[in-house]
Amino acid sequence: MKKIASHILDSIGNTPMVHLKRIFEDNRFVYAKMEGFNPGGSMKDRSASRIISELMRDGKIKKGGTVIESSSGNMAIGLAQACLFHGLKLKVVVDPNLNPHTRKLLEVYGAELIMVDRPIADGGFLGARLEKVQELLYSDPNSVWSNQYRNPNNPKAYSNTMREIMHSLNNRVDYIFIATSTCGSLMGCADYIQKHNLSTKLVAIDAIGSVLFGGPIKSRKIPGHGAGMPSHFLVPDKVHDVIHVADIDCIRGCVKLLHHEAILAGGSSGGVVSAYLKYQYKLPEGSVSVLLFPDKGERYLDTIYNPQWVRQNFDIDQIPLHFNPSDLINSNTQIPIHESL
Numbered sequence: 126m127k128k129i130a131s132h133i134l135d136s137i138g139n140t141p142m143v144h145l146k147r148i149f150e151d152n153r154f155v156y157a158k159m160e161g162f163n164p165g166g167s168m169k170d171r172s173a174s175r176i177i178s179e180l181m182r183d184g185k186i187k188k189g190g191t192v193i194e195s196s197s198g199n200m201a202i203g204l205a206q207a208c209l210f211h212g213l214k215l216k217v218v219v220d221p222n223l224n225p226h227t228r229k230l231l232e233v234y235g236a237e238l239i240m241v242d243r244p245i246a247d248g249g250f251l252g253a254r255l256e257k258v259q260e261l262l263y264s265d266p267n268s269v270w271s272n273q274y275r276n277p278n279n280p281k282a283y284s285n286t287m288r289e290i291m292h293s294l295n296n297r298v299d300y301i302f303i304a305t306s307t308c309g310s311l312m313g314c315a316d317y318i319q320k321h322n323l324s325t326k327l328v329a330i331d332a333i334g335s336v337l338f339g340g341p342i343k344s345r346k347i348p349g350h351g352a353g354m355p356s357h358f359l360v361p362d363k364v365h366d367v368i369h370v371a372d373i374d375c376i377r378g379c380v381k382l383l384h385h386e387a388i389l390a391g392g393s394s395g396g397v398v399s400a401y402l403k404y405q406y407k408l409p410e411g412s413v414s415v416l417l418f419p420d421k422g423e424r425y426l427d428t429i430y431n432p433q434w435v436r437q438n439f440d441i442d443q444i445p446l447h448f449n450p451s452d453l454i455n456s457n458t459q460i461p462i463h464e465s466l
Contacts, residue, residue: 134210137163137170138285142293145416148385148398152410155401158290161390161421165206166199168419172282172309173203176271177211179278188212191268193261195254197306197348198227199420200273205234216268218257220250222348226424249342249353273307275357283313290415291323300414302401304330304393305337306349308356310417315363326365330393330400333371346372346438347392347429349419373439374399376429379422389422392429
């Protein structure tokens with residue numbers, strides 16, 4: 126009998142698994158964990174709901190209080206939904222990479238948005254957002270920082286994600302590919318693997334320009350993928366391998382996924398797809414891999430799936446003046462795809 130959720134937050138989790146048979150045509154088995162099916166539209170619903178529930182349980186905030194957070198999008202929406210449900214106010218510090226669609230969603234949920242316009246030299250936009258968070262906390266004594274970057278309930282929320290994945294595939298998963306940001310989902314899955322003594326290997330997908338695995342900081346256009354500051358959660362020894370992808374890899378992966386599987390996914394999902402396509406030849410035949418897709422693609426219609434935005438934000442001399450997003454799936458495309466891993 127199908128479970129009936131007692132309220133909207135109770136419907137978080139148990140997202141579908143999809144066998145990807147069309148985009149990956151070899152002797153390996155690849156499945157997608159579709160986290161966009163959570164009620165707020167992303168895997169961040171899991172951590173947002175858990176963080177808010179625990180803050181209230183511990184008495185750190187009560188109904189009518191204010192939650193403050195820095196977010197590039199999905200965590201903000203998860204928090205906005207949870208705060209509205211619990212009768213809390215929410216202030217979110219964002220930056221110019223915020224998608225227009227995400228902005229509209231946050232406004233509908235009643236969140237107050239505070240924009241930082243410039244990155245700082247040591248920390249990028251993330252560092253600038255965190256500085257603004259501290260200013261807001263100081264000015265509002267009835268506020269609390271949910272702090273997705275250090276709150277242990279962030280990675281703990283993804284233990285259920287890994288449990289669901291293993292249950293769906295009868296405990297046989299050889300590799301799991303996860304995009305990085307706060308590294309909460311990455312380390313939550315890693316902790317589950319370690320706790321249950323699983324042989325599953327964790328492959329992290331990081332953005333070129335992210336500092337998470339020691340690379341130099343550079344400008345990035347895909348929100349929620351990579352970070353301008355080191356992660357408090359990341360334990361590199363728990364990660365089997367890391368693959369770096371460029372923003373254009375994320376876009377190409379999204380379009381290939383849409384064309385071959387009719388799945389409209391977000392930017393970091395496209396990065397995971399591109400990473401797997403590059404990495405699959407290292408995997409043994411018959412291996413079972415899971416790709417974690419953090420969100421759906423509707424909130425990226427004005428960016429990733431918009432040819433004009435792509436032309437404006439990437440090398441215009443190497444992108445045709447008129448092109449259809451489906452052109453990106455052509456192996457002979459003029460748009461350069463990062464090949465160095």
